[in-house]
Amino acid sequence: MAKQPVLTPQADDFPRWYQDVVAKAEMADNGPVRGTMVIRPYGYSIWEQMQAEVDRRIKRAGAKNAYFPLFIPEQYLKREAEHVEGFSPELAVVTVAGGKELEEPVVVRPTSETVIGEFMAKWTQSYRDLPLLLNQWANVVRWELRPRVFLRTSEFLWQEGHTAHVDEADARAYAVRILHEVYESFMRDVLAIPVVVGRKTAKERFAGATNTMTTEAMMGDGKALQMGTSHELGQNFAKAFDIQYLDAEGTQQHAWTTSWGVSTRMVGGLIMCHGDDSGLRIPPVLAPVQVVVMAVRDDDAVIDRCRALADELTDAGVRVELDVRVETSMGRRATDWELKGVPVRLELGPRDLAENVVTLVRRIGGGKEPVSLDGIAATVGSALDAAQAALLAEATERRDSRTVDVTTIAEAAAAAATGWARIPWADLGVEGEAELAKESVTVRCLVMPDGSLPDGDAADGALAIVARSY
Amino acid sequence: MAKQPVLTPQADDFPRWYQDVVAKAEMADNGPVRGTMVIRPYGYSIWEQMQAEVDRRIKRAGAKNAYFPLFIPEQYLKREAEHVEGFSPELAVVTVAGGKELEEPVVVRPTSETVIGEFMAKWTQSYRDLPLLLNQWANVVRWELRPRVFLRTSEFLWQEGHTAHVDEADARAYAVRILHEVYESFMRDVLAIPVVVGRKTAKERFAGATNTMTTEAMMGDGKALQMGTSHELGQNFAKAFDIQYLDAEGTQQHAWTTSWGVSTRMVGGLIMCHGDDSGLRIPPVLAPVQVVVMAVRDDDAVIDRCRALADELTDAGVRVELDVRVETSMGRRATDWELKGVPVRLELGPRDLAENVVTLVRRIGGGKEPVSLDGIAATVGSALDAAQAALLAEATERRDSRTVDVTTIAEAAAAAATGWARIPWADLGVEGEAELAKESVTVRCLVMPDGSLPDGDAADGALAIVARSY
Numbered sequence: 057m058a059k060q061p062v063l064t065p066q067a068d069d070f071p072r073w074y075q076d077v078v079a080k081a082e083m084a085d086n087g088p089v090r091g092t093m094v095i096r097p098y099g100y101s102i103w104e105q106m107q108a109e110v111d112r113r114i115k116r117a118g119a120k121n122a123y124f125p126l127f128i129p130e131q132y133l134k135r136e137a138e139h140v141e142g143f144s145p146e147l148a149v150v151t152v153a154g155g156k157e158l159e160e161p162v163v164v165r166p167t168s169e170t171v172i173g174e175f176m177a178k179w180t181q182s183y184r185d186l187p188l189l190l191n192q193w194a195n196v197v198r199w200e201l202r203p204r205v206f207l208r209t210s211e212f213l214w215q216e217g218h219t220a221h222v223d224e225a226d227a228r229a230y231a232v233r234i235l236h237e238v239y240e241s242f243m244r245d246v247l248a249i250p251v252v253v254g255r256k257t258a259k260e261r262f263a264g265a266t267n268t269m270t271t272e273a274m275m276g277d278g279k280a281l282q283m284g285t286s287h288e289l290g291q292n293f294a295k296a297f298d299i300q301y302l303d304a305e306g307t308q309q310h311a312w313t314t315s316w317g318v319s320t321r322m323v324g325g326l327i328m329c330h331g332d333d334s335g336l337r338i339p340p341v342l343a344p345v346q347v348v349v350m351a352v353r354d355d356d357a358v359i360d361r362c363r364a365l366a367d368e369l370t371d372a373g374v375r376v377e378l379d380v381r382v383e384t385s386m387g388r389r390a391t392d393w394e395l396k397g398v399p400v401r402l403e404l405g406p407r408d409l410a411e412n413v414v415t416l417v418r419r420i421g422g423g424k425e426p427v428s429l430d431g432i433a434a435t436v437g438s439a440l441d442a443a444q445a446a447l448l449a450e451a452t453e454r455r456d457s458r459t460v461d462v463t464t465i466a467e468a469a470a471a472a473a474t475g476w477a478r479i480p481w482a483d484l485g486v487e488g489e490a491e492l493a494k495e496s497v498t499v500r501c502l503v504m505p506d507g508s509l510p511d512g513d514a515a516d517g518a519l520a521i522v523a524r525s526y
Numbered sequence: 527m528a529k530q531p532v533l534t535p536q537a538d539d540f541p542r543w544y545q546d547v548v549a550k551a552e553m554a555d556n557g558p559v560r561g562t563m564v565i566r567p568y569g570y571s572i573w574e575q576m577q578a579e580v581d582r583r584i585k586r587a588g589a590k591n592a593y594f595p596l597f598i599p600e601q602y603l604k605r606e607a608e609h610v611e612g613f614s615p616e617l618a619v620v621t622v623a624g625g626k627e628l629e630e631p632v633v634v635r636p637t638s639e640t641v642i643g644e645f646m647a648k649w650t651q652s653y654r655d656l657p658l659l660l661n662q663w664a665n666v667v668r669w670e671l672r673p674r675v676f677l678r679t680s681e682f683l684w685q686e687g688h689t690a691h692v693d694e695a696d697a698r699a700y701a702v703r704i705l706h707e708v709y710e711s712f713m714r715d716v717l718a719i720p721v722v723v724g725r726k727t728a729k730e731r732f733a734g735a736t737n738t739m740t741t742e743a744m745m746g747d748g749k750a751l752q753m754g755t756s757h758e759l760g761q762n763f764a765k766a767f768d769i770q771y772l773d774a775e776g777t778q779q780h781a782w783t784t785s786w787g788v789s790t791r792m793v794g795g796l797i798m799c800h801g802d803d804s805g806l807r808i809p810p811v812l813a814p815v816q817v818v819v820m821a822v823r824d825d826d827a828v829i830d831r832c833r834a835l836a837d838e839l840t841d842a843g844v845r846v847e848l849d850v851r852v853e854t855s856m857g858r859r860a861t862d863w864e865l866k867g868v869p870v871r872l873e874l875g876p877r878d879l880a881e882n883v884v885t886l887v888r889r890i891g892g893g894k895e896p897v898s899l900d901g902i903a904a905t906v907g908s909a910l911d912a913a914q915a916a917l918l919a920e921a922t923e924r925r926d927s928r929t930v931d932v933t934t935i936a937e938a939a940a941a942a943a944t945g946w947a948r949i950p951w952a953d954l955g956v957e958g959e960a961e962l963a964k965e966s967v968t969v970r971c972l973v974m975p976d977g978s979l980p981d982g983d984a985a986d987g988a989l990a991i992v993a994r995s996y
Contacts, residue, residue: 085645088602089632092595094645097660100592122570125562126634126665126681127618132558145625148597150634152619153680154669162559164596164620164634175555175564190567195596195665199624210623211596 062391065333070277075205077327081336081395084205091203091210095320098396101344102323103213107193109246109342110215110318113238117230119189119217124171126195127162132170135296139169142263146198148210164197169264169289169315172218173297180311182302183222187230188311191217206324207281207526214319220299220311227312228288231269232509234316235286239271243283247322248339248447249273249329250455251283252521254501255510259489262315266290269509272500272521274455275328278475280500280523283325284318324526330447336397337420339447340440345377345398347436350389352405354382362404365414365432372433374440394419399443400436421446459521465491468522472497481518489520497522532861535803540747545675547797551806551865554675561673561680565790568866571814572793573683577663579716579812580685580788583708587700589659589687594641596665597632602640605766609639612733616668618680634667639734639759639785642688643767650781652772653692657700658781661687676794677751677996684789690769690781697782698758701739702979704786705756709741713753717792718809718917719743719799720925721753722991724971725980729959732785736760739979742970742991744925745798748945750970750993753795754788794996800917806867807890809917810910815847815868817906820859822875824852832874835884835902842903844910864889869913870906891916929991935961938992942967951988959990967992 062080064072078084083099086092095103111121127150133140148164151157165171176188193215200210217234221227235253243249251271261268265287273283293299294310303309330337340346347369351362359380366378377398379389386403393401401417408414413426416435420443427435458475462468465488471477472495481502484492489499502510502518510518532550534542548554553569556562565573581591597620603610618634621627635641646658663685670680687704691697705723713719721741731738735757743753763769764780773779800807810816817839821832829850836848847868849859856873863871871887878884883896886905890913897905928945932938935958941947942965951972954962959969972980972988980988 085648087595087597088599088641088644089595089597092597094595095593097590097592101590103593104591120567120571121574122567123565123573123683125557125559125564126667127557127559127562129558147623147625148620149622150618151621152631153617154671155615155617161622171558174558178555197596201624213593 061333062395063333063335066276066331073331073333074324074328077331077335077395078205081397083323083327086205089210091200093205093209093211095213098344099323102326102338102342103320105342105344106246106322107215110238110242111193113242114191114215114217114234117189117233117237119191119219121192122190123192123194124168124175126165128165128168128171130161130163132174133163135170136264136292138292139264143167143198146200148197148199165194166196166198167315167317168192168194168196168216169218169293169313170297173293173299173313176218176220176311176313177297177299180220180299180301183304186220186222186301186311187226188220189217189230190219191215204324204526206327207321209320212320214317216315216317219314220294221313222301222303222309222311224288224290224312227314228267231267231286231288231314231316234314235269235271239284239286239316239318243271243273244448246339246341247326247329248341248444248451249283249325250448250452252455252501252503253507253509254503254521256285256501257486257489257499257520258513259486260499262287264289264292266292270501273325273329274451274458274476275325275526276331276454277328278458278523280476280521280525281321281325281328282500282525283322284316286316287314289313289315328526329451331397335395337447338397338399340399340444343397343399344375345396346375346440347400347402348377348379348393348398350379350386350401350403351382352386352403352408355406358404358406358409361409365402365404365429369433369436372437374433374436390417400439402432402436418443468492469495469497472522472524476500476521476523478519478521481514481520484520484522492522497524500525531803532865533803533805536746536801543801543803544794544798547801547805547865548675551867553793553797556675559680561670563675563679563681565683568814569793572796572808572812573790575812575814576716576792577685580708580712581663583712584661584685584687584704587659587703587707589661589689591662592660593662593664594638594645596635598635598638598641600631600633602644603633605640606734606762608762609734613637613668616670618667618669635664636666636668637785637787638662638664638666638686639688639763639783640767643763643769643783646688646690646781646783647767647769650690650769650771653774656690656692656771656781657696658690659687659700660689661685674794674996676790676797679790682790684787686785686787689784690764691783692771692773692779692781694758694760694782697784698737701737701756701758701784701786704784705739705741709754709756709786709788713741713743714918716809716811717796717799718811718914718921719753719795720918720922722925722971722973723977723979724973724991726755726971727956727959727969727990728983729956730969732757734759734762736762740971743795743799744921744928744946744993745795745996746801746924747798748928748993750946750991750995751791751795751798752970752995753792754786756786757784759783759785798996799921801867805865807917808867808869810869810914813867813869814845815866816845816910817870817872818847818849818863818868820849820856820871820873821852822856822873822878825876828874828876828879831879835872835874835899839903839906842907844903844906860887870909872902872906888913938962939965939967942992942994946970946991946993948989948991951984951990954990954992962992967994970995
C-alpha cells in the first residue's frame, strides 16, 4: 500500500511544506491578531529546551538575568537617531490605558537597548561596576507586514543580552565571546546546525550598532536564515543615556556597550534545516522527547514491559515518552512520532517480548532492527549519539556543497537561486550589494578566508556570503 | 560601636521599611512608565527559583506549557460580560501599530482566559481531547493607579494555568488539586509561608469565575496578602468561546474550565513575611545563594581555602557564592549579605585556617560559632534545614497568635488593626462584609472550622477570615 504523503513534499513547494509541518506536528498556530502566534505545547517544549541550553551558556559567560519593562516611553527611542529610524515603522503604541488617553504614548518594546541604557546609567558609578553583564528573557513586538510563523512574527520570544564595558576592546571581546561560546556552540552542538559566523555589512547592521556580527544557517531549500546576532554598540547608547563611569584616574568616561539576541525564530530554523518529507527531525541533544516507547498491542504483559522499559531509560537520563494508545493503529501513531521528529522509537509487541528484543526505529538515518532488551540504555545512547552526528554531518555537507565561489554579480545572483555564493567583497562592494538587493539577494555576512571575523567593513581579503534569505 | 540602622525599622514604618529593603537589597527599581518595575539580578534570581519550583509542580500535575499572544482583539474580552466589566478599567490599549491607526484596537493581555478559550475550542473535538491542561509563563498588564513594586504593578510576570474538562466535578477537582499540590505545597515547603487556603466570597471573586479559591499569607505587620488563586470558571468561558466536545454518547457538550495563577507578587510576600530590620531572610530551599563563603583577609592561603571550601559545598549540592572582596571591610560585606538574606555565612580568616575551623553565622535564628572544616557540608546542611524550619515556625506562630476569634463586626474591625479576625460567616454576611469594606477591611476567604474548603458561598459553619490587605 503506497503511503499517502502527510505533508506537501519539500521539492514541490518548500514554504507550503513548512506550513504543513508546523500545523501537523502541532508546533504552532496563527494568533487572532495579525502576525502573532500561539506556540503549542510541543513547539513550546522545544523552545524550553533551547532556553535551558542557551541560558546555561549565558550564565557561564558571566551575564545575569534581570527583567525590564515591556513599555518604553516614546521619547527614549528618539534619543539614538539611527535606532528610532530603524524601529519606528515597526512599533506598536499604547495610547489609552486605565480608561484614559495617555499624556505620553508608550511603545511596546521592539528591543530594550534604550530602557536598559537608562538603568545602566543609574547603576554605573565607577570602573569597579564594569563590566555590567545583563540578560533578559522576554517577548518583544515588531509589527510585521508579511508574517510567517516562528520566522517573522509581530510578537516573538527571545533573550536579549546587554552589557557595558570600560573600553572598546573589552566590549568587542565580549560580543565576540557570546557569538562563539554561546550562539555558535549552541547551534552546532545542540541544534546540529553548522552556522557561518561573520560580520554584517553596513547596510545590514542593527539600527544603532557600530558592528553587527551574525550566525547564518542554510535551510533545506538553500536559503539563508539569520539565527542570532551580537552587536557592538560603540558609545552610541552610552552617550544617549549617559552611561558614565569614573575611571581609575578619576576621570568621567562613557562606557562601551553591546547587545545580542536569539529568538523563537530559531525554532523555524530548526524545522527548515533538518525537516524532511515525513516531518521534523529533532537533534537528540535538544529533543524534549528523545525516545518513544510504543506498545504494539493491547496486552498487559507488553504494556507492563513498556512501562518498565520507559522507567529504565528515564533512570539512565533519557527523555522518554510512553505511547500505549493501543486503540489507535500503529501506522497512525508511527506517522505522528515521525512528524514530531522524535529521534528513536522502540516498538514492543508480544513476539518481541518472547524473544527479549524490541524493534528500534531510527528517525534520522533510517533503519529498523530488533535489539536486545538487555543493555537497552547503552544501545539507545549509541543510536542517539549517531543521530546527532548524522544531522550535523548532513547539514554541513549541504552547506558546503551548495556554497559556490564566484567573482561576478551575475554569477552570485545565479548561485543564490539554489544555495549560497561566496564572492570577494572587493569584487562586490556597496554598489554590487545594492544591485543584488534588487533581486532579493543579500549579503548575509562577511568572513575572512580562514573563517575568522573581518575586523572592519572593508577588511582586506574579506569574502561576502550572498543568498536569498528568510 | 552602635550599628547605624541601614533600613527604616519595621516598627517605625513598615511600608517605608519595605521600600528600603527592596532598594538596598537590589531587588527592584521603579520603571520609567508609571507602575512598571525593573527586576534587578538578585530579585530576578529569586523569581527564577520560584519559577523552577512552581513549574516542576505544575508539570507533575500534568499541565503542559504553551505560549499565547500578548495582544488580544478587544472584542474577545467583551464576550464574557463579568470578565470585561472587571478588567475594562485596567486595560492598556494599542491603537497604533506599524505606523497606522489599527482598525480594531488590541488590548495588552490582563489575563488570557479569552484568547486561550478561542484555541481550546479549536483543539477540542471529543471527550478524548479532555482534560486539556495548559499553562503559560508570561507578562500581563493591568494599569495600576496606586502601584507598589512587586505587590501591585502595571506589568507583572506570572504563570496562568488554563484547563478544560468534561464536567464540573473534574474541573473542580483539578482547580483544588492545583491549589493544594502546587500552590499551598510550594508556599509552605519552599517559601516557608503557612498560607490559609480558602474560598473567596462572591464580592471578591475573579471576574467571570463561579468560584475563586485562594492562598492568603500574613505579612510581618499583620496584614494579609493574596499569594495565588485558583478559579472554577463553570461553563462561562466555554459558552462564550464555544469550547465544545462530543461526549461518549455522541452528544455535543460544553466543557467546564478553570484558571489559576501566581505572580511576581509572591516576591513581595516573601519580603514582607520573613524580612526583619536587617533585611531579607530567604528560606534556604528557595535561596539562590544559600551560603556565602567569605575570605576575612587578603591572604593567599585563606583565599585558596575559601575557593576549595566553596567547591566542596557546590559539589555537595549547596548553592554557594564566594566573597573575596577583601578590599572592602568585613562589616560592610556582612551587612550586604544580611540585607540580601543569605541564610548562612562562612567567614574564614588566618586564625581559623590554622585551627581548621570556619566561623558559621546564621542569618535566621542568629548565632555565630566556629565549626570544624571537616564534614563542613553536613554541618552546613543541618544549619540550612534548621533555618528553613525556623522560618516556617516563626511565620506560623505569628499567623496563629495574631488571628483572633470574634463574633461582631466591631471586634473584627478592631482586630484587623494588628492582625486577622476569624468570624462566623453567619454572623458577618454580605452586609457585614460591605460594612467592613468601608474601613478597608476585607474578607480574605471563607474556611471550614477544620481548615477544609467550604463547598459553597453559604456553607454551614463557614468562618470568614477578615483583615487589611496589600
